[in-house]
Amino acid sequence: MTTTTKPAAPVTGAPARRLGAGALALRQGRLELTQFLRSRESVVFTMGFPIIMILIFAAIFSDEIAPGVSYTQYFITGMIATGLMTVSFQNLGIWIPIERDRGVLKRYRGTPMPKWVWFAGKVLMVVAIGIAETVLLLAVSVALFDLELPATAAKWATFGWVAVLGVTACTLCGIAISSLARTARSGSAVVTPVALVLQFISGVFFVFTSLPTWMQQVAALFPLKWMCQGLRSVFLPDSFGAQEPGGSFELGRVALVLALWCVIGLALCLTTFRWTTKRDG
Amino acid sequence: MEDELAISVRGLRKAYGDNVAVAGVDLDVHRGEVFALLGPNGAGKTTTVEILEGYRRRDAGEVSVLGSDPGSPAADWRSRVGIVLQGTGEFDELTVGEVVRHFSGFYPDADDPDKVIERVGLGAKAKARTHTLSGGQKRRLDVALGIIGRPELLFLDEPTTGFDPEARREFWELIRDLAAAGTTIVLTTHYLDEAESLADRVGVIAAGRVVEVAPPDRLGDRQAALATVSWRTPDGTPESAQSATPTALVAELAARYGGEVPGLTVTRPTLEDVYLRMIGH
Numbered sequence: 342m343t344t345t346t347k348p349a350a351p352v353t354g355a356p357a358r359r360l361g362a363g364a365l366a367l368r369q370g371r372l373e374l375t376q377f378l379r380s381r382e383s384v385v386f387t388m389g390f391p392i393i394m395i396l397i398f399a400a401i402f403s404d405e406i407a408p409g410v411s412y413t414q415y416f417i418t419g420m421i422a423t424g425l426m427t428v429s430f431q432n433l434g435i436w437i438p439i440e441r442d443r444g445v446l447k448r449y450r451g452t453p454m455p456k457w458v459w460f461a462g463k464v465l466m467v468v469a470i471g472i473a474e475t476v477l478l479l480a481v482s483v484a485l486f487d488l489e490l491p492a493t494a495a496k497w498a499t500f501g502w503v504a505v506l507g508v509t510a511c512t513l514c515g516i517a518i519s520s521l522a523r524t525a526r527s528g529s530a531v532v533t534p535v536a537l538v539l540q541f542i543s544g545v546f547f548v549f550t551s552l553p554t555w556m557q558q559v560a561a562l563f564p565l566k567w568m569c570q571g572l573r574s575v576f577l578p579d580s581f582g583a584q585e586p587g588g589s590f591e592l593g594r595v596a597l598v599l600a601l602w603c604v605i606g607l608a609l610c611l612t613t614f615r616w617t618t619k620r621d622g
Numbered sequence: 623m624e625d626e627l628a629i630s631v632r633g634l635r636k637a638y639g640d641n642v643a644v645a646g647v648d649l650d651v652h653r654g655e656v657f658a659l660l661g662p663n664g665a666g667k668t669t670t671v672e673i674l675e676g677y678r679r680r681d682a683g684e685v686s687v688l689g690s691d692p693g694s695p696a697a698d699w700r701s702r703v704g705i706v707l708q709g710t711g712e713f714d715e716l717t718v719g720e721v722v723r724h725f726s727g728f729y730p731d732a733d734d735p736d737k738v739i740e741r742v743g744l745g746a747k748a749k750a751r752t753h754t755l756s757g758g759q760k761r762r763l764d765v766a767l768g769i770i771g772r773p774e775l776l777f778l779d780e781p782t783t784g785f786d787p788e789a790r791r792e793f794w795e796l797i798r799d800l801a802a803a804g805t806t807i808v809l810t811t812h813y814l815d816e817a818e819s820l821a822d823r824v825g826v827i828a829a830g831r832v833v834e835v836a837p838p839d840r841l842g843d844r845q846a847a848l849a850t851v852s853w854r855t856p857d858g859t860p861e862s863a864q865s866a867t868p869t870a871l872v873a874e875l876a877a878r879y880g881g882e883v884p885g886l887t888v889t890r891p892t893l894e895d896v897y898l899r900m901i902g903h
Contacts, residue, residue: 359730364727368727372720372724375720376716379716380715443712444709445712447677448707450677451677451705452700452729452771453698453701453728453729
């Protein structure tokens with residue numbers, strides 16, 4: 342240790358070189374992303390899971406769901422939606438309790454960092470991984486299974502807003518559900534069953550309309566079903582809309598339900614979020 | 623500003639359910655002072671300090687820290703206060719340099735990250751991932767993050783737990799440096815030698831109350847207590863006497879033995895003796 346010291350208070354009236362809001366958010370996002378990319382398990386799990394699933398599904402259902410439309414074309418929608426839910430809802434619901442338990446959040450609270458910066462960092466991380474993971478999934482599916490990408494700008498636009506609204510809702514819900522876990526270990530126990538059940542009832546692993554009606558109705562209460570439905574409108578021919586439970590892809594309702602979940606998630610975050618563990622009072 | 627109080631506490635109370643953790647604490651800490659809070663586990667030290675740091679809400683009492691109420695502090699308050707908590711979280715995937723640099727971005731007048739890393743004795747570990755650090759090294763990182771913003775007031779909650787003796791001495795040097803540069807320091811510790819060596823004043827807290835506040839050499843009327851003079855008789859038998867005038871006794875012994883008194887020691891109650899008596903042992 343050296344003995345050089347600086348006065349505790351600034352000697353001159355030099356203007357404070359505090360970083361701007363945008364810079365704070367960006368460097369927080371970069372830090373979160375660095376941490377994520379360096380933890381090999383989460384990278385493999387998050388990036389690899391949807392790809393492994395589509396490989397399995399393509400191997401099982403190698404025929405066509407309708408003339409000229411492969412099963413892969415149908416199931417890719419569920420895999421994209423699942424992937425987006427994994428990077429946002431599961432990723433945050435599992436990691437935030439760990440960070441809270443370790444005291445990482447408490448440490449941030451002891452700094453002058455504005456609270457929103459921390460949330461912005463998480464959102465930027467989720468968006469970056471979500472994009473990377475979706476691109477990878479699409480590339481693999483195009484290369485191996487002749488997936489047909491959306492042909493029109495309108496379909497790409499729908500893809501965009503469904504993904505953004507879906508990820509936003511899932512991110513907020515992931516942050517909200519993180520407060521249910523009492524310890525670092527319990528995050529995964531709280532989140533995984535919720536995610537798994539939603540995947541089964543929302544048409545990720547099965548053709549949605551082949552599920553029992555009551556199951557479809559339960560699924561319709563949650564975002565994943567609507568994310569899948571919105572993505573089906575992007576990846577399937579327009580004629581498939583008639584087979585949806587509502588007789589069309591119901592994009593207006595997709596937007597409404599996802600937006601509603603954004604509001605619910607945000608309200609839960611604002612009312613229940615904790616920077617410290619329960620035993621910390 | 624010179625004689626202003628850094629911390630002023632009157633009638634602070636905090637209960638968790640039926641368990642009264644802090645039962646009416648009064649405390650003043652002057653600017654530039656090193657103040658040590660001593661007390662057994664569960665005495666209310668950490669609760670008191672965490673209220674001062676703005677982490678916990680109080681049930682009653684007046685609290686002013688650097689002129690702000692930590693429950694609703696002024697905008698720049700957090701950038702003037704440095705906090706080293708008991709056992710806070712690490713950023714396992716990041717290097718020491720990355721973490722310190724990142725936190726420096728939160729403060730308007732941050733110190734140079736490389737200099738701070740050097741100063742806490744982690745220069746050789748700047749590129750190491752934090753999960754590879756030893757317990758003592760992690761604690762040094764905590765300290766680095768506590769002082770990176772060049773705080774006017776630094777809280778240290780049991781900072782040297784897990785340090786080897788050499789590391790503790792180095793750490794004490796660092797604290798003396800900071801104090802010499804004008805930083806006010808509030809320290810909780812279990813180590814009485816640490817309090818004695820560093821603190822201008824010591825507050826003893828027991829069962830949620832401050833029992834006494836005094837410079838370490840005057841605590842519990844230490845300097846007025848009877849001294850114990852011990853020596854050996856010519857046939858080797860240990861002999862000792864309590865005396866209010868030990869100098870006179872030593873002079874008399876010197877005369878009796880015609881020079882050197884074999885095995886002569888003069889002791890007063892140690893801080894530990896006084897402390898244990900105060901907390902009721």
